[in-house]
Amino acid sequence: MARRHHYRRRVKETYEIDVTTFLNLMVVLVPFLLITAVFSRLTIVELNLPSTASGPTNTPEGFNLEVIVREDLIELTNGKLVIASIPNKEDGDFDLDTLSDYVVELKQEYPEQDAASVLMEAQIPYDYLIQVMDIVRSVEVPLENNEESFELVALFSEISVGDAP
DSSP states (O other), X not given: OOOOOOOXXXXXXXXXXXXXXXXXXXXXXHHHHHHHOOOOOOOOOOEEOOOSSOOOOOOOSSOOEEEEEOSSEEEEESSSXXXXXXXXXXXXXXXXXXXXXXXXXXXXXXXXXXXXXXXXXXXXXXXXXXXXXXXXXEEEEEOSXXXXXXXXXXXOOEEEEEEOO
């Protein structure tokens, strides 16, 4: 008898990817990331920057608050006269609490005024610009019912930034 060659059919084995462990990881990882995510709110402060091309401003004569931050003191002026000079604390930091008190008093005297200018010398760190702008823009006032809760009250919300003279 003739020999027959029995050829085995080559069967291609199909492989399946087991995604069970991956899905288990996602079931745990997604809620963890959602819980620990930091949801931050970005706030944009609109500033008026002086330009060299602009002519004289058409602001009405009256009170224009200027906060001039120098290396050794902070000056409050009305555009022409110095209202107050606040020297630095003994440790060399700016006395921002006293500045806040003066700004609140000025807002009480001129409640209709919303514009203010913050002028800084070149060597003053940027962080102080932000702190002074925050103080000039608003103040935290304790609520009447609860001394632990505070409310933000707007002071001079239209802020211009520039270099100190």
